[in-house]
Amino acid sequence: MASRENIVVGLDIGTTKVCAIIAEADEGGVKVVGVGLTRAEGLRRGVVVNLDKTVESIRRAVEEAELMAGVEVRSVYAGIAGDHIRSVNSHGVIAVPRGGVEITRSDVARAIDAAKAVAIPMDREVVHILPQDFTVDDQHGIKDPTGMAGVRLEVDVHIVTGAVSSAQNIVKAIQRAGYQVTDLVLEPLASAYSALTEDERELGVVIVDMGGGTTDIALFHEGAVRQTSVIGLGGNNVTNDIAIGLRTPARDAERIKERFGAALAHVVSGDEEIRVPGVASQHERRVSRQLLASIIQPRMEEMLQLVVREIRKTDWGDKIPAGMVLTGGASSLEGTAMLAEEVLDMPVRIGYPMGVTGLTDSIQDPKYATAVGLVLYGVEREHEEARFSGRNDDSVWQKVLERMRGLLGDLFDGKR
Ligand SMILES: Nc1ncnc2c1ncn2[C@@H]1O[C@H](COP(=O)(O)OP(=O)(O)OP(=O)(O)O)[C@@H](O)[C@H]1O
Ligand SMILES: [Mg+2]
The missing domain is CATH 3.30.420.40 (ATPase, nucleotide binding domain)
Structure with a gap:
């Protein structure tokens, strides 16, 4: 049976359906091993309107996928959507310390923080901060400035926010169903992971x-x-x-x-x-x-x-x-x-969703793009975590990622 560390679960809680996809990541790529689908009850346009019914739909979908995969799900990557979502582009500027000899990861993080300093109302939660381009001194269009020399670092970011209560209710529903939420991902971004080249x-x-x-x-x-x-x-x-x-x-x-x-x-x-x-x-x-x-x-x-x-x-x-x-x-x-x-x-x-192997026949439908994308997003995140925490399974994630990149390219590096 698959070791739990290499299992990634995508949970798409839509208006009409709840879909859980369990995938196993190994050197061969990302393999779908379980799919669960139930009618969604308790949601309206991406927002929970009946908590108990939502919890029940989530439980049914995940249990179905668990049975198929023969693994027990602990945590999931879940989608978030709804017309409470707002987004803005923002800009951040910092002076590079140490005479601008070399831009470090922490300088990049500070520049992103500066861009984050736009007024975000109390009742809104930041879902994503996605760096677009960096400018070092007067050189525009830089994707990754770490290691470069320069005295001024600028960044353009795309900020996605959602209503705090809506995000909390999604998390609450998943937790009540018995699972942890590793991350919330804006649904169209998840779909982009699986459906775009x-x-x-x-x-x-x-x-x-x-x-x-x-x-x-x-x-x-x-x-x-x-x-x-x-x-x-x-x-x-x-x-x-x-x-x-x-x-x-x-x-x-x-x-x-x-x-x-x-x-x-x-x-x-x-x-x-x-x-x-x-x-x-x-x-x-x-x-x-x-x-x-x-x-x-x-x-x-x-x-x-x-x-x-x-x-x-x-x-x-x-x-x-x-x-x-x-x-x-x-x-x-x-x-x-x-x-x-x-x-x-x-x-x-x-x-149609791409980038996975395994039970592909069951997911060959544009309605699965979000759930498959959540899995692919999760694989990328797990890899980053492993890399920064020095976990010894890093090499597995690295290989999986290389496979995925061959198919999908490097989508969200530097997300956080
Ligand atoms: N073969 C089909 N022809 C036409 N419409 C279809 C077909 N299959 C599904 N749909 C429609 O797709 C919609 C559901 O799509 P999907 O499963 O992507 O939504 P969802 O994720 O539950 O909702 P949302 O993303 O809005 O929260 C329904 O309105 C359904 O009628
Ligand atoms: Mg959907």
């Missing part, structure tokens, strides 16, 4: 995770995170529109959407008919698939337009030649990539 992040790309309750955005340029945002709309809004438009129960609307739905009305033939159950005592009716698509399309368009509006708020919106990568369950809707290309006028692809 290094080339895309270097060139400039936006990842859009269309979930059930929220649509999360993370924009990368020259390998660094430039913008993150959360929009409070997702696939559930599409389901509601179908339920209202076709006058059918929500459960049927969900099933009809997944089986027959399409994001583009003009690519669906007008002859195809589907059966729609009525509400209460009303009879089943037949409607054309085109009518269904014409209910779905405007909502999908609205969500994509809101994404465009978000990315145009900053200067980075026109620096994404690699286009858009769509993940999350709602991106599985037929025709979504095509609609997005029409609306956004940029290349669009659907992002």
Whole structure:
């Protein structure tokens, strides 16, 4: 059985599902050994609204994954999202001591601290501080200034904050379910770990995770995170529109959407008919698939337009030649990539999770991008911890990381 030190667990607590992925890291890479999936209850748009139900959903998902993997889970890397998330770019400057002979890690940490000194309200918690670029004296665009000579060190960072209470409730729910939280990771960043390539992040790309309750955005340029945002709309809004438009129960609307739905009305033939159950005592009716698509399309368009509006708020919106990568369950809707290309006028692809081996068949779906990304993020963090604490299993993590980098590139070095 796998030794516990090399086990990493990703826990994605979404609006519609809770997903736990257990992976084992060894010289061969990151191998998925257990997957647990349950319907999420007790959450609304990424925020806990019923603690007991959330705890129960978490427990069920993790237990299912534990059974499959044959290991006991102690701690997890968990995702955080919701429309309480805010982010800003900030700048820090310090004078390098010792006459500027050599910039050390602690100078870098001080520069990042200086950038952190922006006003963060008491009710907000810092989720991430992501360094983008450093400037040494007048030389811009430096990724890692340690070891360089210079008298002035500047850094640009991306700061993500969340409502303290929302973050606390996620942690509380996981702890009550019986697990520790090693770290909280912003969900679209986790998805970026598994669904983007290094080339895309270097060139400039936006990842859009269309979930059930929220649509999360993370924009990368020259390998660094430039913008993150959360929009409070997702696939559930599409389901509601179908339920209202076709006058059918929500459960049927969900099933009809997944089986027959399409994001583009003009690519669906007008002859195809589907059966729609009525509400209460009303009879089943037949409607054309085109009518269904014409209910779905405007909502999908609205969500994509809101994404465009978000990315145009900053200067980075026109620096994404690699286009858009769509993940999350709602991106599985037929025709979504095509609609997005029409609306956004940029290349669009659907992002499937990459970078792991093992039970890959069970996770080949864009809705698993977050959970797989949490695992990959966790592997990178464990490696860093091992390196700085001088733990003797460092060599294993090092090898795993080299494998991963071959696939995904070096994403978040210098995160903290
Ligand atoms: N094949 C499909 N076609 C259309 N929609 C789908 C399909 N599969 C899943 N969905 C939709 O995807 C959504 C759920 O996606 P996902 O599992 O990524 O969300 P989540 O992580 O639970 O929520 P969030 O990230 O918003 O908190 C639901 O609205 C569901 O209807
Ligand atoms: Mg999600």
